[in-house]
Amino acid sequence: MHKPDIRKSNPCPPCPKSATAFEKCIYWLGIGLGSGLPKKAPGTWGTMGGLIVALPMLCLGFWGFLIIAIIGCLVGSYICGKTSDLMNVHDDPHIVFDEWVGMWIALLPSVWLLTHTPNSDKAGLAYLHPSLLLLIVVPFVLFRFFDIIKPFPIKWVDNNVSGGFGILIDDVLAGIMAAAVGCLLFYSW
Numbered sequence: 001m002h003k004p005d006i007r008k009s010n011p012c013p014p015c016p017k018s019a020t021a022f023e024k025c026i027y028w029l030g031i032g033l034g035s036g037l038p039k040k041a042p043g044t045w046g047t048m049g050g051l052i053v054a055l056p057m058l059c060l061g062f063w064g065f066l067i068i069a070i071i072g073c074l075v076g077s078y079i080c081g082k083t084s085d086l087m088n089v090h091d092d093p094h095i096v097f098d099e100w101v102g103m104w105i106a107l108l109p110s111v112w113l114l115t116h117t118p119n120s121d122k123a124g125l126a127y128l129h130p131s132l133l134l135l136i137v138v139p140f141v142l143f144r145f146f147d148i149i150k151p152f153p154i155k156w157v158d159n160n161v162s163g164g165f166g167i168l169i170d171d172v173l174a175g176i177m178a179a180a181v182g183c184l185l186f187y188s189w
Contacts, residue, residue: 012037012094013087023086029097030083036096044144046096050103051140057104062115066108072101073172081164091167098171099147105175106143109182110135138185142178147171 015027028034035049036042057065079097084090113135150158150170154177158170 011039012042013089013092015086019086023082026079026082027086029079030086030095032096032100036094036099042094042096043099043147046094046099047103047140047144047147049096050100051107051136053100054104054107055136058111058114062108062112065104065111069101069104069108072097072104073168076101076168076172077164079164080167084164084167090162095167098168101168102147102171102175102178103140103143105172106139106178106182107136108179109186110139113186135186139178139182142181143174146174146177150174151177 012031015024019027031037032046032049033053035052036046038045054065057068060068076097080091080095083095083097084092087095114132146154147170154170154173157166157173160166161169
């Protein structure tokens with residue numbers, strides 16, 4: 001008899017009652033401040049949460065946005081690994097901080113275009129123009145595509161790298177692939 005994948009049918013494993021305040025903060029970051037809580041498609045909802053968090057980050061300009069994405073990469077391995085330990089499940093689908101970081105990486109070409117248009121203001125945020133929606137939707141769709149399909153080397157990394165780094169790195173690679181395709185699309189249009 002086929003045994004269902006309990007990770008897909010169960011809700012998010014709770015943070016243990018014995019967790020310290022610091023561990024509870026890490027847990028909440030790991031589940032994307034709640035954006036990874038839905039039972040269905042937590043990765044997509046988590047990615048949407050990462051996109052929502054990214055919108056005010058646009059005010060930082062390209063270099064500020066890039067620094068936040070790099071910091072996300074540096075602390076993401078710890079956040080994802082610790083959340084996994086607190087859940088007592090490796091790479092639970094409700095851990096979505098990795099989706100946040102991957103989404104931020106996927107947005108980098110868009111942020112560059114938004115902050116380097118002729119009509120950009122002093123704060124680095126481009127004026128609202130009709131293609132703004134495309135500059136946000138295209139990276140989202142590309143990132144989700146690469147994160148779900150997992151072409152090589154993403155699939156290999158997902159299967160062979162463990163711990164917090166393993167949880168994070170496949171989404172970083174999906175973000176890089178989405179950014180590369182986004183560059184090709186944006187600069188050819």
